[in-house]
Structures are given as C-alpha cells and as structure tokens.
Amino acid sequence: MxxxxxxxxxxxxxxxxxMDPEVIATMTKVMQENFGNPSSIHADGRISRTLIESARKVVANRLNCSLSEIFFTSCGTESNNTALKCAVRDLGVTRIISSSIEHHCILHTLDRLEKEGVQVDYCKIQSTGEVDYDELAKLLSGSDQKTLVTLMHANNELGTLNNIARISDLCVEHNALFHTDTVQTVGYRKIDLTQIKVHFLTGSAHKFYGPKGIGFLYVNGENQIKPFIDGGSQERNMRAGTENIYGICGLAKALDLACDxxxxxxxxxxxxxxxxxxxxxxxxxxxxxxxxxxxxxxxxxxxxxxxxxxxxxxxxxxxxxxxxxxxxxxxxxxxxxxxxxxxxxxxxxxxxxxxxxxxxxxxxxxxxxxxxxxxxxxxxxxxxx
Ligand SMILES: Cc1ncc(COP(=O)(O)O)c(C=O)c1O
Incomplete structure (x- = not known):
C-alpha cells in the first residue's frame, strides 16, 4: 500500500x-567490535580503554587543555549539576552569581543550592539577553565570599552570545571561579582554554550531531574536587560506572567533524x-x-x-x-x-x-x-x- x-x-x-552518518558509522563499528569492559585488564578491555582515552584526547586537543581535565558524563545537565554542586561541596564556594535566563538545569540546581544556604545573586541582563558586564563587576567587587560565576556562552532560546573572555577577566580580577555552559557553542565556536581562564566548562554531544546520553565536563586541574559518583575507579575515580564507550567515541567523532x-x-x-x-x-x-x-x-x-x-x-x-x-x-x-x-x-x-x-x-x-x-x-x- x-x-x-x-x-x-x-x-x-x-x-x-x-546524528552525522559518519558518527553513526563510528559508533556502530565500536558496538560491533569493542564490547570489552574498559576496566578489564585483558586485551578486549584494553582496546576499549584505548578508545576512550583517544576520545578524551580529541576533546582535550579541541579545547586546548590537558587530558586529565576532561571527564565524560551522561549529558550537559549532569555536567552543569556537577560543576555547581562540587564547587560548593569541595571548593568552599558560598556564593554563586548567575543570570535568570540560564538553562533550567542551572536554575533548578541554583534553587536547590540556595535552599541549602548558598547565596545566589542574579546579575542584570541587557535586552538582547547578554549579561550586563558593569553589573557583574559590581556584584563581584561587593563581597569577600568565595564566589562562583556561572554564565552560559550562548543562550539556547535566543542565540545571544556572552563574551566569556570578558567574564573570565572579571572573575580573575576578583578571584572568583568561573563555570560556563557551552552546550550550544561547542563545535560552533573555537574555544581555547589556554586563552580564557575557566574553572568548569560543559559540553553535550547531541547538540553537535553526536549521540544523546553523552557529554563532558572540563574541570580545571587547579580544582581539587571529590568524586561526583561513588563506585569504581572510572574517570579517574571521579565518576564511577562502566563507561558509555560507543557514546564517547561518537562524541569525539562528532566533535572532530564539527571542528574540522x-x-x-x-x-x-x-x-x-x-x-x-x-x-x-x-x-x-x-x-x-x-x-x-x-x-x-x-x-x-x-x-x-x-x-x-x-x-x-x-x-x-x-x-x-x-x-x-x-x-x-x-x-x-x-x-x-x-x-x-x-x-x-x-x-x-x-x-x-x-x-x-x-x-x-x-x-x-x-x-x-x-x-x-x-x-x-x-x-x-x-x-x-
Ligand atoms: C544551554 C544548555 N545547557 C544545558 C542543556 C542540557 O543539555 P543535555 O540535553 O545534554 O542535558 C541544554 C539542552 O538543551 C542547553 O541548551
């Protein structure tokens, strides 16, 4: 019929x-050929481990950071939650500055942290959705508390870009930590972490023609954070759980294609x-x-x-x-x-x-x-x- x-x-x-057809091909090959558990010490496990570490290298090279600063997560939401919650739990952050137009995974995390006693200040925005940098400077200079600024690179509803280099400079000047949600810009803008001081940065593969269910969190090596999921020793003890190998390989392939x-x-x-x-x-x-x-x-x-x-x-x-x-x-x-x-x-x-x-x-x-x-x-x- x-x-x-x-x-x-x-x-x-x-x-x-x-998903990009080349990403699907990469993932399919991994699914068919590399089912070994990356934590196993036999050859099949070692091959899977090598695939994960090669993917980590792709992400680190594209962001110009160290391999040890990249952690694979399940999505942008998990990365954002982790950055904010670990900054409070492990780095002594008692105050967070953000904006009212961040993604809900930031805003709802901030609501929770506020209930637990963290001071949350929302910086004014301009009518385009870009943050008001003068207001941000004022907020940063008005307190001695250990502060984290979390502001997105591009707004997902408007496409408005914040100048993350300028925000980073303000954070450096006022000794604040900086997290940026770059879920909408990874693969669409060059991000060089040797040029911009960032403490945490979030990415998610399904926004750049990769698979769903896989993301990453960049954690600057200066930050000594504790494990965000307890269990095995995966992700250098930080995020336990057998790795999503084909997702990780798909993310790396998609990122390579997006950047090239x-x-x-x-x-x-x-x-x-x-x-x-x-x-x-x-x-x-x-x-x-x-x-x-x-x-x-x-x-x-x-x-x-x-x-x-x-x-x-x-x-x-x-x-x-x-x-x-x-x-x-x-x-x-x-x-x-x-x-x-x-x-x-x-x-x-x-x-x-x-x-x-x-x-x-x-x-x-x-x-x-x-x-x-x-x-x-x-x-x-x-x-x-
Ligand atoms: C700016 C921004 N942050 C975070 C997320 C959440 O990412 P994920 O869907 O990978 O959890 C999204 C998804 O829409 C987003 O646009």
Whole structure:
C-alpha cells in the first residue's frame, strides 16, 4: 500500500541535532567490535580503554587543555549539576552569581543550592539577553565570599552570545571561579582554554550531531574536587560506572567533524539565518526579532521571533507541525499547562517595549536549505491569511 507522508523540515537544531552518518558509522563499528569492559585488564578491555582515552584526547586537543581535565558524563545537565554542586561541596564556594535566563538545569540546581544556604545573586541582563558586564563587576567587587560565576556562552532560546573572555577577566580580577555552559557553542565556536581562564566548562554531544546520553565536563586541574559518583575507579575515580564507550567515541567523532568543518558550517547557517530574517520581515512587517538585533555577533543557528498577537498565532505551532515543520514554541510545557519561557520573560522585563507576541524559536543546521526556509515562510503566510 502506498502512503503519502508530509515532507518534514527540521528547524529545531538547538533542541537536538540529527546524528552525522559518519558518527553513526563510528559508533556502530565500536558496538560491533569493542564490547570489552574498559576496566578489564585483558586485551578486549584494553582496546576499549584505548578508545576512550583517544576520545578524551580529541576533546582535550579541541579545547586546548590537558587530558586529565576532561571527564565524560551522561549529558550537559549532569555536567552543569556537577560543576555547581562540587564547587560548593569541595571548593568552599558560598556564593554563586548567575543570570535568570540560564538553562533550567542551572536554575533548578541554583534553587536547590540556595535552599541549602548558598547565596545566589542574579546579575542584570541587557535586552538582547547578554549579561550586563558593569553589573557583574559590581556584584563581584561587593563581597569577600568565595564566589562562583556561572554564565552560559550562548543562550539556547535566543542565540545571544556572552563574551566569556570578558567574564573570565572579571572573575580573575576578583578571584572568583568561573563555570560556563557551552552546550550550544561547542563545535560552533573555537574555544581555547589556554586563552580564557575557566574553572568548569560543559559540553553535550547531541547538540553537535553526536549521540544523546553523552557529554563532558572540563574541570580545571587547579580544582581539587571529590568524586561526583561513588563506585569504581572510572574517570579517574571521579565518576564511577562502566563507561558509555560507543557514546564517547561518537562524541569525539562528532566533535572532530564539527571542528574540522566549523567555518563552512557556520557560514552556511549564517546565510540561512539572514535569509530567514529578510523573508520574515517581508512577509510579516510587524514581526519582532527577540534577542540579538542582527545575526552579526550572535550564535547563527538560533533565530527567535515574536509573531504579532492574534488568534491565529495561538495555533501556530500546531499548524507548523501539520505542515511538517519542526520548530520550538520558545516555551516549556509543565504538568499539562503552558508556562511562558523564562528567557523571553527575562528579556521582556528589561526591554523598552514588552514582548507580547507569540515567540517561536527556529534553529538551523548546515543541512537546511534556502528552499526549506522559503517553504516555511509560505506555510506561515498561509496560517495568517
Ligand atoms: C544551554 C544548555 N545547557 C544545558 C542543556 C542540557 O543539555 P543535555 O540535553 O545534554 O542535558 C541544554 C539542552 O538543551 C542547553 O541548551
């Protein structure tokens, strides 16, 4: 029987990316050939151990740090939790400075730490979503407490980039520790840890065409933290549990591909973002671009817009889904009730005019095409006629 399927177009690459075929091939080979437990001392185990250490070397080389500073984790969420909780538990941190538009895995961890007695201060942000650096300097100079600053590199809903070199300089000046959530930028921006002083840094493979369920945490060698999962001696005693070998190899392959092809990929994504902005502005003159005003200086893969409020925009996500288009509502759904995005709320509060329309996040990959964008705009126009 013949079935007709609507063609699907994927503009939700900040949520997750499709795995690169070369990554799948790498992982499949490992699954088929290397099932040995990396902790076993026999030859099969030693081969698996070598694969893991080679993958660690890839990550360390790409970030320009030492091998011993990279720990594989299960995801970005675990890495972020670990950094914040270990900084408090093991490094004497009693105060954390962050912003209200970080990812929920940071914000909810901060809520918990605050309940346990840690002082948490939220630094002001600008209307683009970038941190207010003067305010950060003030917050840092106003206290003698051992402080950790946790600020993301790129915001996942807006694509706004924080200047992590500038934040790092402020932290060095005020003797504070610095953690940065680079989940959206690893593989999209060159990060050189010999140039920027960072104490913790987070990455997650599924955002750069690698598998889900694998991430990493960079922990600067100066930090003497204690194990974050107790058990065996995996990850140099820090994170016990038999390693996700194929995930780790997939992460390394995906990172190599992302870094080797970064310039071409970013150029293509930038072209798509610019085309989308132009087409949307022509089709919907009242559309508002949330976050960065232009693609220059932003993370090109994300474009967040607010469609003018109307009864039609309420059903926008549904109409797009029916038309085969995957995008994100820019809002989280919890317990069946729609809760507005904390990020949109955060920038709206500091904007001259509050954001009232329906926010939608489109996020691109180098695999998207100009034709897909034209198709999307056509479908959007059909919704609003
Ligand atoms: C900025 C940011 N941090 C952390 C995470 C969590 O990463 P993971 O899905 O690997 O847990 C995400 C995922 O959306 C993210 O965008």
């Amino acid at each position: 013949e079935t007709t399927m609507t063609k699907r177009i994927y503009f939700d690459n900040a949520a997750t990316t499709p 092809n970064m310039d071409e990929r970013v150029a293509k994504i930038k072209e798509l973002n610019m085309h989308m902005r132009t087409r949307l502005k022509e089709a919907f003159p009242e559309i508002r671009f949330n976050g960065p005003a232009s693609v220059e200086g932003s993370l090109e893969k994300v474009l967040n817009v607010a469609f003018p409020p109307s009864s039609k925009s309420d059903m926008l996500m549904l109409h797009m889904d029916i038309a085969g288009i995957c995008a994100s509502g820019g809002s989280a759904c919890s317990s069946g009730s729609e809760v507005g995005s904390h990020v949109i709320k955060g920038i709206s509060e500091v904007s001259d005019t509050p954001i009232t329309g329906k926010p939608v996040r489109f996020s691109f990959s180098h695999k998207n095409t100009i034709e897909e964008i034209d198709y999307l705009v056509e479908k959007l126009q059909a919704v609003f006629v």
